[in-house]
Amino acid sequence: AAIVKVAERTNPVCICGKELKKYQVQYAYNGKGVRCNGCSKSCKEKTELIYHCPDGKNNYKHSKGYDLCLECGDKQLKFDEL
Numbered sequence: 001a002a003i004v005k006v007a008e009r010t011n012p013v014c015i016c017g018k019e020l021k022k023y024q025v026q027y028a029y030n031g032k033g034v035r036c037n038g039c040s041k042s043c044k045e046k047t048e049l050i051y052h053c054p055d056g057k058n059n060y061k062h063s064k065g066y067d068l069c070l071e072c073g074d075k076q077l078k079f080d081e082l
Helices: 070-079
Strands: 021-024 049-052 067-069
């Protein structure tokens, strides 16, 4: 039997399958506030960090964008819950 090593993910994954990237709120959606798709937390501080899908609103699976607050993103990495 072969031993397979699975590399740990360093970023959470979007519902579209792409890796989410850390952004400051001010760089996502022209600086408008962001709502976490995991817990519905409102992220409004311009310098607050969020996990943001690089496709933004340009994906049929998330036409309103897809973002996670740091807590939900970290929870996905730790427990793969979301």
